[in-house]
Amino acid sequence: MESKNLLVKHFISEPISVHFLSPPLHVKSPPCPDGFTWRDQRYEVAQCLSEWKDFKRRGRMARNMQPQHAEQASIHGSWGVGRFYFEVQTSNNRFYRIYYDRAPKDANDREGHWILLAELE
16 A cells, blocks of 8 residues: 655654454454554544555564574564564544554463554644
8 A cells, every 4th residue: 555655743752452344264364353442542544545564573582593594484474573563544534554563472361462653644
């Protein structure tokens, strides 16, 4: 999908919860959500403007793989590594960049998390 060359208006970087009309087949490889809730306000996604994946290894994960395997993982991903980015337009005509981070917080929280990264203009 092609972006409309939106610029960051406000950096937010806060957790959100998302909802889907149909649950994703693979939780760790989600499509663009149909809406999200941020600070107790619900936003409906009217349109997904662009999306991309980033399988770059960060932090301690960047040091725990041999270079030849890290190169393949950066293309295809590996367990707990990767982000799925979406630039969306909401039904109230606002624009946001959200992402799903596949990294687990700990052994008891392995699902990954959704983040509202920025409001765009």
